[in-house]
Amino acid sequence: MAARSSKTNGSRNGARKANGKANGTSNGHPFRVGRSRTGLGLFATEDIKKGTYIAEYIGPLMTNKECDETPENKYWFEVNSRWTINGATRKNIARYFNHSCRPNADPMIRDRRVRIKTIKNIKAGDEITYDYGKDYCDAYIKPHGCKCDKCIEKRAKERAEARVASARRKKRAAAKSAQAAAR
């Protein structure tokens, strides 16, 4: 996730105990990897309450200075002005959370650790997403256009409005030429 994003909004709540341990899922998480619109994503295997810690974003820590000297990878997660987690490891299941501009989870940063917490009640089957932050979006998402539900709905709405506007224009033009013909 976030190439060096620096969201720090979670520190206040980080002390809460993880209670996202799943019943009956083999990976110990209440979600599974599945096909999403943009590739792979994580989908709830049970209803999950808002405020539940469901995963940790893991990987070796790098200093931000090391990052400056290393080719960037999109799984870097900057935890503070000094440290970044390199989440590219396959063991890091949290790297499969997709970005959404209308997320139902949020990464909480505390003491160089990042844990993913739900910020909405989630139904079994829902994709679990969080907002990757502006830096990541500018670097990796904007060049292709965001494919999250919110952005897809927004573009569909804009297209529908454009259709209505164009129909209105055509109607006006037809009325005008009918007037002209009647003269």
Ligand SMILES: [Zn+2]
């Ligand atoms: Zn979006």
